[in-house]
Amino acid sequence: MSSPLAEAPVRSGNIVAVPLPDSERKPLSKKELSADQPTWCPGCGDFSVLALYFKLIEKRKLWHEKITTIAGIGCSSRFPYFVQAHGAHYIHGRALPFASGVSLSRPDLHVFVFGGDGDAFSIGGNHFNHTARKNIKMTYVVMDNWVYGLTKKQTSPTSPTGFKSKTDVWGSMDQPINPMKQAISAGATFVARTTHTNPNHVLQMMEAAMDHDGFGFIECLSECVEFYEGAFDASNPRKGGAFNTVPADHAVTDEMAAYKIADSAFPGYFGIYYNVDRPTKNANEAKINASNQEKVKGLKDWQILQKNFDRLK
Amino acid sequence: MSEATIAAPTAGGVPKVSKISETIIRIAGNSQDGIQAIGGFLARLAGRSEQEVMTFMTIPSTISGGPSIFQVRIGSGEVLSSGDDADVLLAFYQHSYEDHISSLKKGGIVLYDSDHVDPKPEWEKDYHHVGVPISGLTVEAIGGTAKDKGKNIFTLGLVAKMFDLNVAKLTQLVSERFTGKDTSVLNNALAAFHAGYSHSLGNVLETFQFVESQKKDGQQVVMNGNEALAYGLIAAGVRFGAGYPITPWSDVMEILRRELPKYGGMFIQCEDEIASISMALGGSYAGRVSVTGSSGPGISLKTEALGWAVMAEMPLVICDIQRGGPSTGMPTNVEQSDLNIAVFGGHGDSPRVVIAPANVEDCFYTAIEAVNIAREYSVPVIILSDQAIATRIEAFTEPNLEKVCQDISPDLTPVLDHKPYDLSVASGVTHHRAPGTKIQSGKYPIATGLEHDELGHPTGSPKLHMQMVSKRRKKLQVLAAKLPTPALYGPSEGNVLLVGWGSTQGPLKEAVDRARTAGDSVSSIHIKHLNPLPPGLEDIFAGFNHVFVVEMNDEGIYGYGQLAGLLRARYCDPKIRGITKTDGLTFKVKEILERAKSNVAAGLRKL
Numbered sequence: 078m079s080s081p082l083a084e085a086p087v088r089s090g091n092i093v094a095v096p097l098p099d100s101e102r103k104p105l106s107k108k109e110l111s112a113d114q115p116t117w118c119p120g121c122g123d124f125s126v127l128a129l130y131f132k133l134i135e136k137r138k139l140w141h142e143k144i145t146t147i148a149g150i151g152c153s154s155r156f157p158y159f160v161q162a163h164g165a166h167y168i169h170g171r172a173l174p175f176a177s178g179v180s181l182s183r184p185d186l187h188v189f190v191f192g193g194d195g196d197a198f199s200i201g202g203n204h205f206n207h208t209a210r211k212n213i214k215m216t217y218v219v220m221d222n223w224v225y226g227l228t229k230k231q232t233s234p235t236s237p238t239g240f241k242s243k244t245d246v247w248g249s250m251d252q253p254i255n256p257m258k259q260a261i262s263a264g265a266t267f268v269a270r271t272t273h274t275n276p277n278h279v280l281q282m283m284e285a286a287m288d289h290d291g292f293g294f295i296e297c298l299s300e301c302v303e304f305y306e307g308a309f310d311a312s313n314p315r316k317g318g319a320f321n322t323v324p325a326d327h328a329v330t331d332e333m334a335a336y337k338i339a340d341s342a343f344p345g346y347f348g349i350y351y352n353v354d355r356p357t358k359n360a361n362e363a364k365i366n367a368s369n370q371e372k373v374k375g376l377k378d379w380q381i382l383q384k385n386f387d388r389l390k
Numbered sequence: 391m392s393e394a395t396i397a398a399p400t401a402g403g404v405p406k407v408s409k410i411s412e413t414i415i416r417i418a419g420n421s422q423d424g425i426q427a428i429g430g431f432l433a434r435l436a437g438r439s440e441q442e443v444m445t446f447m448t449i450p451s452t453i454s455g456g457p458s459i460f461q462v463r464i465g466s467g468e469v470l471s472s473g474d475d476a477d478v479l480l481a482f483y484q485h486s487y488e489d490h491i492s493s494l495k496k497g498g499i500v501l502y503d504s505d506h507v508d509p510k511p512e513w514e515k516d517y518h519h520v521g522v523p524i525s526g527l528t529v530e531a532i533g534g535t536a537k538d539k540g541k542n543i544f545t546l547g548l549v550a551k552m553f554d555l556n557v558a559k560l561t562q563l564v565s566e567r568f569t570g571k572d573t574s575v576l577n578n579a580l581a582a583f584h585a586g587y588s589h590s591l592g593n594v595l596e597t598f599q600f601v602e603s604q605k606k607d608g609q610q611v612v613m614n615g616n617e618a619l620a621y622g623l624i625a626a627g628v629r630f631g632a633g634y635p636i637t638p639w640s641d642v643m644e645i646l647r648r649e650l651p652k653y654g655g656m657f658i659q660c661e662d663e664i665a666s667i668s669m670a671l672g673g674s675y676a677g678r679v680s681v682t683g684s685s686g687p688g689i690s691l692k693t694e695a696l697g698w699a700v701m702a703e704m705p706l707v708i709c710d711i712q713r714g715g716p717s718t719g720m721p722t723n724v725e726q727s728d729l730n731i732a733v734f735g736g737h738g739d740s741p742r743v744v745i746a747p748a749n750v751e752d753c754f755y756t757a758i759e760a761v762n763i764a765r766e767y768s769v770p771v772i773i774l775s776d777q778a779i780a781t782r783i784e785a786f787t788e789p790n791l792e793k794v795c796q797d798i799s800p801d802l803t804p805v806l807d808h809k810p811y812d813l814s815v816a817s818g819v820t821h822h823r824a825p826g827t828k829i830q831s832g833k834y835p836i837a838t839g840l841e842h843d844e845l846g847h848p849t850g851s852p853k854l855h856m857q858m859v860s861k862r863r864k865k866l867q868v869l870a871a872k873l874p875t876p877a878l879y880g881p882s883e884g885n886v887l888l889v890g891w892g893s894t895q896g897p898l899k900e901a902v903d904r905a906r907t908a909g910d911s912v913s914s915i916h917i918k919h920l921n922p923l924p925p926g927l928e929d930i931f932a933g934f935n936h937v938f939v940v941e942m943n944d945e946g947i948y949g950y951g952q953l954a955g956l957l958r959a960r961y962c963d964p965k966i967r968g969i970t971k972t973d974g975l976t977f978k979v980k981e982i983l984e985r986a987k988s989n990v991a992a993g994l995r996k997l
Contacts, residue, residue, distance in 0.1 A: 109832060113847055142828040147672075157836050158847055163825035165675055165837040166848075167668065168698050174632075174665035178672020178680065179825065181656060182630045186676075186825055204668075207661040362656050369651035379795035381652050382624055386788060389611045390438060 104135045112161040122273035122299030123153050123220050129279045130160065130189070136280075137287065144187050147176045149201060151193035152227045153220035153299065170201030173208040173217070180215050181359055187287065188215040195225055198234040198254045210264035211358040212291045218283070220273075220299035221256060223308050230304040237343075240305075256296040257339035261332060261351050266291040268335065268351040272298035274313045275320055278347060285349060291357045312344035323348030406596035407554070412465030413598065414473035415549065416493060418486035421458035424542035425482075429460035430783065431546055431563050436464045437612035437785030438559055440603045444896070445783040446472030446976060457485060462783075466603040470896035470903075472782065474978040478552075479517075480545060481507055482524070491517065501548065503541070520591060522548065531585035532578040540582040547586020554599045557587065609788045615753045615779035619709060620645035622757025623681055625791065627798035628707065629655025630673035631681035632666040637721045638780045639685045639711040646681070663691035667708070671699055674706050675837055677800025677824030679764050683709030683773075686728050687717065693736045696770055698839040700740040700862060702846075703811070703820040705764035705771075707757070712776040712892075714974050723974030724778035726892055727943040729952040732772045733921040739859055741866045743767070744921040746774040748895035751786035753779065756918075758794060765798065767865050768820040774920065776942075778976045779893040804828040809844040810835045813857055818864035866922045873919045875926030880906065880913030886986055887934035888914040888969075891953055894940055894977055901982040912986070920953070928961050938986055940969045940977060 110131045117123050134144065141162045148154035150169035157164030167175045172190050180188045197205050197219045208217075224242065225231040231244040235256065239248040260268045267289040271282040279297060286293030298309045310316040323346045328334050335351035373381045415432070417425045429445050436443035446461040463473040475495040481487035481502040487509070494500060496516050502509065504521035513519075528541040543564065550560055564583055568576040591597075613621075620642045623631075629650060633643035646657040660666040666682045673680030684692065689710045699706050712728045714720025732744045743763050747756040753775060760771040807830065808823045822837065823829065836846035841858060843849045880902045890898040895916040905912035915930060917923070931937050939954035945968055950958060954968035969985040971977070 112834070140828075141832070141834055142826055145825040158838075161832065162834050163827075164834070165672075165702070166839060167671075168694055168839055171664060171668040171695065174660060174668035175672040175675070177658075178630070178632065178669040178674075179676045180672075181658065181669075182673045182678065182680075183676045183824075183826065203661055204665055207665065362651075366651045366654055366656065370654060373652050377795075378653055378797070379625075379791040382621060382795060383791050385621065385649070386611050386791065389613050389617070390434075390609065390788075 099138070099140065102138070102140065104138050105141065106135065107131050109141075110134055110161050111159065113158045115159045116155055117152060118303045120300075120302040121152070122222065122297075122301070123156075125273040125276055126153075126191070126218060126220055126279065126297055126299060127156065127159055129276055129283060130156075130191075132280055133283045133287065134162075137284065139187065143185070144189060145176075145179055147172050147179065147188060147190045149192050149196040150227070151196050151225075152301075153191055153193040153222075154196055156191040170196050170199070171204060172196065173201060173204040176215050176217075177208055177211075177213045180213050181362060184359060184363070190215055190217045192217075192219055193226075194219060194221045194223065194233050194235040194254075194256070198256065198259065202234070202254075205259070206263040209260055209266075209292050209294065212264070212266050212355055214291055214357045214359045216283070216286045216289075216293045216295075218286075218295045218297055219256065221296050222299050222301035222305055223253075224301050224305040226301045226304050242304075255339060257345075257350055258336060260294045260296075261335050261339065265294045265351070266353050266355050267293040267349070269293075269295045269349045270297075270345070270347050271295060272309060272312050272320070272347060273300065274298075274309070274315070275347070278320075278322075282349070285352075289352065290360075291355065309344070312347075319344055321346050323350065329353075408596050408598050409601050410598045411467055411601050412463065412469065413478065413553065413600075414461065414463045414476045415478045415480065416459060416461045416476035416490060417480040417545070418457070418459045418490045419480075419482035421456055423458070423482055425458060425460045427567075428480075428542050428546050428549070429462045431560065431567070432462045432464065432549070432555075433783040433785065434563055434612045435555060435560055436462075437610045438563075439556060440610060441466055441600065441785070442469035442603075443612070443783065443785045444469045444472045446778065447781055457489065459486075459490065464600070466601050470900040471979060472976065474980050478549075480549070482541070484508065501552075522589065522591070524548075527585060527589060528582055532581050540578055543579045543582040544586035547583040548589060548591070549586075550583075551587050551589070551591065552597055554597055610785040611788045612783060612785045613750065614781055614783045615747070615750045615775055616641045616711065616781070617645060618750050618753035619747070619757050619773070619775060619780075620649070622754035623707065623761065624649060624653065625754070625789070625795045626758040626761035627678070627796040628681050628761060629653055629678055630657070630670070630676075631683075632658040632660050632669035632673070633682055634660055634663045634666050634684065634688060636663075636685045636688050638713060638777045639683050639688070639709065641780075642683055642709060642711070663688040664695060667692040667695040667699075667706075671695060671704055671706055674699075674704050675702075675822070675824070677802070677826070678798055679705045679707060679761050681707045681709065683711065685711050685713050685721075685777075686715040686719065686731075689728060689731055689735070693731070696742065697736045697738060697740050699770040700736070700742055701738075701839045701841075702837040703768040703862065704822070704837060705768050707760045707764055707771050707773065709773045709775060711780045712774060714777075714972070720974045722777065724776050724893070724976055725943060725972065725974065726774075726776055726894075726941045727952065727972075728774060729891075729920060729941075729943070729956070732774050733956065739863070741769075741863050742921065743769055743771040743866065743869065743919075744774060745771065745919050746892040747779060748892065748916055748918060749786075750779060750782065750784035752918075754789060755794075758796070761796075761798070763869065766819070767869055768822065769865065774892060776893050800824045800826070802826045804830060807831040807833065808835060810837070810846060811842060811844045811858065811861070813844055813861060817868045818861040819868070820861075820865075870922035871925060873922070873924035875924050875930070876915040876917055878913055878915055878930060881911075882913070882930070883933040884911035884913050885934065886910070886912045886936045886938060886990060887931065888912060888982065888986065889917060889937060889939045889953070889957070889966075890914060891917045891920060891941065894942070897977045897979050897982060898940060900979045901986075904979055905983055905986075917953070920956075923956075923960060927957070928963070931961065931963055931966065935965065936986075936990055937963070937966045938969045938989060939966060940982055942972070942977065943970055944972050945970045
């Protein structure tokens with residue numbers, strides 16, 4: 078028999094000072110929330126998403142230590158470095174399962190995930206489907222620019238057919254993914270669409286997604302001025318386009334209706350396509366925990382394990 | 391049976407009773423015959439009788455059946471391996487009889503189902519044949535159709551009679567097993583057992599009695615390696631994990647899925663291997679060392695994320711229950727061919743810790759050690775178990791759970807300031823502050839896969855990259871210096887040193903015992919910590935003329951198995967050579983000794 082080698086790590090630097098109760102704390106300012114200077118190109122749509130995330134934190138009085146900002150890889154996925162809060166910059170396409178680990182094991186935190194279309198729908202496509210169907214509580218904002226920007230203009234899963242990129246010099250030929258349809262059919266419980274050129278709407282969608290108890294997904298059109306300039310002009314009234322909100326009579330709990338408006342040609346509709354209540358995985362797991370813990374009530378952890386060992390004699 | 395194997399008919403028709411210290415029984419049938427159940431009962435009985443026990447089984451990788459064996463070795467003394475040749479073969483079918491007779495000792499007993507097996511006259515002179523119409527008698531005993539149900543329990547009765555096993559304890563075990571089912575199921579099982587027990591084996595056979603067990607160090611528990619690993623992780627305080635099903639890892643995740651909710655934890659079945667390690671890393675990042683695991687192919691899929699864990703210095707435990715590879719390979723056979731991927735698998739310079747349990751009991755303690763190394767050094771730790779250890783049942787002294795169980799819940803006490811990748815820490819060890827921790831300075835860290843500064847923010851600085859690379863290496867050098875030098879089994883000087891890792895420890899010790907009894911100068915060591923390696927190995931090697939690394943993998947292009955290659959690279963010692971094999975089965979003691987002998991005779995390889 079070998080004995081456990083390592084001792085518990087020694088903790089240092091803990092302080093005794095108790096932070097102010099949340100009610101007495103002042104909302105965080107942009108200054109307190111800004112970390113690194115964003116590395117995005119001037120004019121990138123992602124700037125407005127970052128600014129609105131700061132605004133959301135300020136408006137909803139979220140605290141540094143109560144949120145976690147998580148991203149995968151891509152231009153937009155540099156997000157966590159620009160936010161002064163706990164965060165993780167994970168690997169390409171896998172931000173959602175990483176964020177799920179945080180969300181499921183720490184119900185006291187609000188988990189925000191930011192990423193791009195490649196991360197969400199190409200390399201991470203399967204995780205998108207499964208996180209949606211499992212309805213794991215988090216807010217996921219995909220900054221969709223229809224192109225791979227960080228690697229300098231290759232076709233993305235949302236590039237429209239005919240888009241000329243370095244990997245499709247004759248124009249993209251593959252049917253693009255429709256993020257709204259993808260999310261609805263995967264079983265997402267909150268599906269919304271917005272665009273970086275309408276800041277108030279972005280904030281509104283973020284708030285609604287944050288308040289949703291479950292997997293809140295937002296597709297935010299975010300123009301890549303470097304590699305796909307003008308991609309979203311048709312959705313921008315300042316460029317002669319149309320910003321059409323979801324029809325007033327749209328029933329957000331009607332899956333077929335949501336699917337139908339998702340089928341509209343660009344610029345399509347902006348707003349909440351789908352919003353239903355379905356128990357989150359977080360809640361379902363908590364329920365399993367509660368019923369299992371009821372059976373071992375009053376026992377210390379080692380005593381619970383002892384019961385198993387007694388059956389193995 | 392160590393003494394008097396051959397059973398001679400005794401005068402007067404009174405069966406003789408022989409005292410034995412151990413026996414090896416091989417049960418051969420099809421996978422749906424419930425032969426694992428017989429083995430399980432025997433193993434558990436041995437555990438309750440303070441005897442030592444070790445089992446070995448093969449199951450077909452198909453679901454609906456196929457040939458299957460279960461070998462159980464029970465002894466009153468120390469049992470180190472599942473044994474080379476069997477003393478008794480229980481054969482249910484003609485194929486079981488023909489395929490496994492060669493694994494029976496000359497003079498051993500073959501107990502066969504005469505309803506299905508036609509014995510071969512040419513084998514009758516070498517092996518003692520006893521035919522019992524097992525199928526027919528079982529139907530007679532419990533009625534119903536001849537659907538083969540219950541003949542395993544009937545056979546258990548035969549074995550109980552043959553070895554004078556404790557009937558009260560066995561029937562108690564059978565009752566426990568069938569508790570909660572329809573009472574007719576239990577009644578049938580007991581009827582089958584008693585029918586087998588009271589069936590007269592005739593006067594052709596002597597019966598056996600175990601000498602009193604020497605092992606008296608307290609209560610024993612009986613389980614397989616995967617169970618021990620899963621319970622070890624729970625004892626270590628792990629409360630979150632994620633995985634994807636793959637043989638032979640799946641039962642670890644099944645146990646954790648079932649058990650963790652009792653402790654307020656959870657284990658999540660993910661959509662794939664990559665999601666599993668990612669979710670587990672999310673759990674670790676959230677403040678408590680988490681676990682994921684797989685077998686060979688799944689480990690390959692996890693390696694990109696493993697690279698992130700190394701870079702972000704995130705603690706994590708990854709179990710690899712090795713099987714025959716590469717690719718789908720031999721999913722239900724054993725191999726130790728994942729050492730290279732465990733130690734080196736991944737992109738970039740990515741030092742991580744690799745440890746391998748030696749036996750079932752060690753699976754339990756290795757899990758705790760892995761968790762503690764992961765926590766103390768903020769590093770991913772790979773536990774290299776294997777199919778043989780995962781599925782074999784052993785009895786071992788019950789751990790003192792009150793003492794070994796740990797609470798590793800995250801500490802979210804606010805701190806003044808925090809730099810996770812602090813370069814001024816001499817040991818190079820990072821400690822993360824989990825989200826939820828307020829940091830008074832207002833400067834929050836990022837866990838990242840990009841090369842980073844001390845706060846985790848990206849940097850392209852060549853100097854920082856060099857410093858951080860060396861930081862991640864240095865902490866493992868600090869760990870290495872603290873690792874215990876493996877203990878020698880046998881004298882510290884001699885002709886041959888056998889070096890093993892993982893599940894070969896038992897057969898190696900037994901090989902040393904057998905060689906020394908025969909007058910050969912052989913010792914062995916078992917290396918548990920495979921990366922980093924423990925200190926002092928070169929001093930041990932210096933005491934021997936030959937160093938043979940015994941492992942279940944291929945000799946490779948250059949003639950050395952995976953650990954042998956690693957040790958040669960590390961110690962530049964030409965006397966380090968390999969004894970490898972890839973038949974998907976555990977090492978037999980005689981295989982090790984024969985190979986060692988011929989290697990010695992062949993002399994050092996000239997290249």
